Amino acid sequence: MATAAAENNCVFDLPSLFQVSTAAVLRDLSSHEESLCEMPDSIKQAILHLMSKRGFLTDDNLLKVLFPRLRCLDLSISQVTDKGLQCLPLMRYLQKVDLNSFKEANDRVSSAGIISLCKACPNLQILYLRRNINVTDEAVLELCKNCPYLREFNVGGCFLLTDASLAALGQYSIHLKSLNISSTQITDDGIRQLCNGRCSQLLTEVDMSSCTHLTDEAVENLIMMCPVLRILLFARCPKITENSRVALEERFLSSENAKMKQVSWTIY
Template sequence: MESLATVHVLGYGKVAPLLDVTVQCVVANLSSLYIESINLLPGNLKDKCLYLMSKRGCITDANLPKVLHENLRVLDLSESDVSDEGLRHLCKCPQLQKIDLNSAKQSRVNISSQGIIQLAQNCRNLQTVYLRRCLNLTDEAVIALSTNCPQLRYLNVGGCTMLTDRCLEALGRNSRFLKCLNMANTKITDAGIMQIATGDCKQCLKELDFKGKLQ
């Protein structure tokens, strides 16, 4: 007898968990009603919804708080259009370790230093932060990450064209576990590179990308 927890996929004879099919259906038909229902789900089911929503690029400032939970570890927003307002809700996620805000298509202009500073202050367990081509970031954003997130290991701020040597100095001083850093196409100079190369992170650094620096 077929389990009630599975359902046949027509035309292929394969079976998929009924739970997964249900989550796919909910995410494919997002509405205010469904979002309020998602808000009541346990964390493991919210993770499934978040994964599908991130792949579809349908996470917004409005629906993001409904799918967050206190044990969230990974959040991919690279395909979605969120702003500082959305990041404000990540105060619900103190265990967050990885956030991907890389610009998958056009450069981001709705994420600013204020949003990243709030993120760093609320999510101090961050280890991986991707912010490629977030054009409105200044040194203060990276400085906040370096001072508030002591476990920072992977940072991509390539294409954030306002960044200067100040953030490299902060990373070299505060981010002793930093392994990989992308600061391509920024305003850094050789002096800043020397700061990171001789800083407290020098024993851990494995990969640096400074190509296309503006100065």
């Protein structure tokens, strides 16, 4: 009796007709690409999500699945290059673009593509560009000028970036809260310019790991001038010494509100 009752109450997780249909489009994408432009936004959203997760997005099909009210665009495992980014229409609702490269460096996107992206998306708030090795200071400057609401920015591994990028962020990005500048060419002077900017009062997370030019001065500036900083990562920075750890301890002792969530460093 108990077994029969359990079987009667069993709910089978069957895919909906909508899920089956969108999966069918992806299985024969080449046959459906031309009709993607005519589909309703809700269908484009579902297809775009699947194409993003499976790495199917290219310069040729990207515009066919975009729609004006799109808020998030994941290009992290796509084949999109500068060519695709330079063709983007005005996307006023787009708030997040993920161009992180997870496994190896991405050389398909350069400053030219990023500049086109930020001009097409004036309300961009989150931009991830990790390991996009052809991105330069010029792109960061244009981003800061064109996207005033930027609050999360990841350029870890973009090794062409210098203090000029931090100067631009300090000058223009007044809403910036999270910043990853690991493995770049920044120096203490760049950190000083960032901390002198208005974003210093909002910065909660800074990752500057593997920045080989930084010294204790960079850490001291951040902990003194960024009162709400909660995550600070400076591992593999060979010029940073034990003095930075001492400065952090002094901050904890001098302020009841100086509670860090994560601190990471390497002692040489």
